[in-house]
Amino acid sequence: MDFFALTALEREAVTLSLWVAGWAVAVSLPVGILTAWALARGHFPGKTLLEALVHLPLVLPPVVIGYLLLVLLGRNGLIGGPLYEHLGITLAFTWKGAVLAAAVMAFPLLVRAVRLSLENVDPGLEAAARTLGAGPLRVFFTVTLPLMAPGILTGTLLAFARSLGEFGATITFVSNIRGQTQTLPLALYTLTQVPDGETGAMRLCILSVLIAMVALIISETLSRKVAARMKA
Amino acid sequence: MLTLQITHRQGQFALDVDMEAPGTGVTALYGPSGAGKTSIVNMVAGLLRPDAGRITINGLCLFDANQKINLPPEKRRIGYVFQEGRLFPHLSVRANLTYGMRLTPARIRFVDFDAVVELLGIGHLLSRRPAGLSGGEKQRVAIGRALLTSPAMLLMDEPLASLDAVRKDEVIPFIKRLGNHVSIPILYVxxxxxxxxxxxxxxxLLEEGRQVGSGTPEELLSRPELGALWGKKGTPLDCGPAAAQMRMSR
Incomplete structure (x- = not known):
């Protein structure tokens, strides 16, 4: 067997993992920026509650989150029921559910990083943009958002990495179906449970490290570029 | 012409001002720190909402508490040069300069890009980033950026305060030239x-949130009853080079 050729199972696990993590980040990024904005700049009743809710996945066991998702969004669930009946959308035991589980688990990390960068944006610059004729929305997209770029980048990487590694919530909510919901960590776990699985497990382990390294290097390069742009 | 009659309360500090600034030339807003100068400028720009009163410019109402008029800053056509420049760090000098210009409809634009760049001597900086500029260069770009929106009035809030003497000399001649070349009234704090x-x-003249005098600088500076204002706040009446030197070495 060629050491460098991926087996069908590995290929499936890797593609599915990247697919799920990519979607999880894409879905949670706009929501995360909006939430970070509300938490950093907003004044509204229930702000503390929202803050606690956002951070819940960080402090709860992932299995609890997975179970909550199952109860709420399963086909017989509180939200999942109507979702299936009226829109024909099933989340539990599908890759979309894996995306949701990963997004929920990664959400606090994303919001924290984005919020930190937002708090570092000088409101004086936004005021200056207003006096130059830009309305609030234009100010956000031409001044605030570009100045938040480093934090958004960090948040995206953190969320992506967290999504790749998601295990507990995923296996509880969408189970471990090969080619459907069996992401890299799930495949690795499965291999550790069968006899003669050590080699396969080790290969997946090396693959995980490689993917993480590549993601880190890309993010580092990008943030260095962004930082350089703000200097001379 | 700018007219402003407002009252505003901020904690312990009460502002109660009735003032007029002419529609040409440079009007200096002078007063000790805490007199309310920056608050007034922010109110004209629309960044601070007065409790009550009325602000108009050339007959156009910017704010009127009774009629519930409060134009947002982006609709006031007031250029604002901040003490600390506030250039956008993520944009080049050129993009900073054109930021407001591009948001100004072409039919009301009367300030020309090349003319401003020439007037302020910033042609060689256009492709640079603000982080690479000296303090004086930054302020000149900030003046250009505000000017290019073709504003009805230019506000300058101590634009030289953060600069040392050498850097100040990089900017003062340009502000002087501004007065001669552009017919935009300037309110200079x-x-x-x-x-x-x-x-x-x-x-x-402002003191403790009230206007205490108005006129030409020569007139006001020679009025005996206002001498107390200069003296009390430790600003010598004599502001020749010797006095300036003394203040700098302090």
């Missing part, structure tokens, strides 16, 4: 009498 002497054509 300062607590430096020698700046006012060399730049202003009109002067408004």
């Amino acid at each position: 300062s607590h430096e009498l020698n700046e006012i002497r060399s730049l202003a054509t009109h002067m408004i």
